[in-house]
Amino acid sequence: MKSYTDLEQSKKLAEILPLESTDMHYVLTDSDQETYSPGLEKYYGVLPSIPCWSLAALLGVIPKPDLIQNSEGTWLVHSWVNAYPWSVGGYSNPIDACVAMIEKLHKINLI
Amino acid sequence: MKSYTNLEQGKKLAEILPLESADMFLALNGHIPVMSKYIDDGLVTADNTAIPCWSLAALLDVLPNEISTGEEWHNKYQIDIRKYNGGDNTTLYQIAYGNNRGSSGSWHDMINTGERQNLIDSCVDMIFLCKEHKWL
Numbered sequence: 001m002k003s004y005t006d007l008e009q010s011k012k013l014a015e016i017l018p019l020e021s022t023d024m025h026y027v028l029t030d031s032d033q034e035t036y037s038p039g040l041e042k043y044y045g046v047l048p049s050i051p052c053w054s055l056a057a058l059l060g061v062i063p064k065p066d067l068i069q070n071s072e073g074t075w076l077v078h079s080w081v082n083a084y085p086w087s088v089g090g091y092s093n094p095i096d097a098c099v100a101m102i103e104k105l106h107k108i109n110l111i
Numbered sequence: 112m113k114s115y116t117n118l119e120q121g122k123k124l125a126e127i128l129p130l131e132s133a134d135m136f137l138a139l140n141g142h143i144p145v146m147s148k149y150i151d152d153g154l155v156t157a158d159n160t161a162i163p164c165w166s167l168a169a170l171l172d173v174l175p176n177e178i179s180t181g182e183e184w185h186n187k188y189q190i191d192i193r194k195y196n197g198g199d200n201t202t203l204y205q206i207a208y209g210n211n212r213g214s215s216g217s218w219h220d221m222i223n224t225g226e227r228q229n230l231i232d233s234c235v236d237m238i239f240l241c242k243e244h245k246w247l
Contacts, residue, residue, distance in 0.1 A: 001134065001169060001172045002168060003134045003135075003166045003167060003168045003169060004166070004168070023112060023114045026115070029117075039212035045137065053169060054114045054115075054166055054168070055166065055167040055168040055171070056112055056113065056114045056115075056166075056167040056229070056230055056231065057112060057114065059167075059192070059230060060112055060194075060196055062194075064194060064195055064196075065193070065194050066191060066192070066193050067187060067191070067193075068189055068190065068191050069171075069176040069177075069190045070176070070189055070194070071177045071187065071189060073176050093168070094168060094170060094171055
């Protein structure tokens with residue numbers, strides 16, 4: 001089970017989303033090996049930590065989200081923007097589905 | 112924004128859910144949440160100084176992805192998590208199990224939690240509803 005965005009997703013989202021929307025952060029625990037551990041506090045823009053989003057925080061930034069798990073167990077997200085349902089689907093966990101939706105909405109300038 | 116279950120919810124859920132399903136724990140000295148598997152860290156102590164805690168992802172992992180009340184397709188219901196504008200700058204959340212069996216193919220809720228101000232509370236409500244109906 002994935003509880004929060006991974007390091008790669010977090011770095012991408014940090015370029016897209018306002019940093020106030022984070023509810024977690026990664027802390028650099030080993031500078032030699034560049035190892036980061038998750039912490040349960042909001043990111044305050046202090047280096048060398050990296051912002052991170054839990055599922056609750058991701059859903060907080062998607063416009064009118066509708067998160068659905070189908071009978072096969074995969075996750076899809078609809079986001080209703082101007083009465084149009086933008087969708088992504090086929091993800092094995094809700095974190096990846098929400099990240100994909102945010103990236104999609106960002107590409108078309110809706111986030 | 113609420114990102115994980117509070118102390119009271121954690122205690123209640125610990126009575127009905129397997130502890131392996133928790134992805135966090137709350138240390139009782141100051142209620143500091145720590146992101147770590149409850150069981151893996153051996154923190155089930157005799158004096159209960161740590162209690163399990165669930166993030167939203169962990170709560171959704173516990174809920175069934177489908178509820179069946181019969182063999183036919185219209186008796187199978189998928190989970191649906193919604194967020195919408197409640198007016199006056201408020202945001203409301205709801206979790207439902209439903210399907211597209213409406214006369215026009217529209218979504219029909221078989222059961223829902225009602226409107227809550229955060230998804231953690233909605234999920235906790237739905238877990239207790241599922242337990243009550245023996246779907247969990």
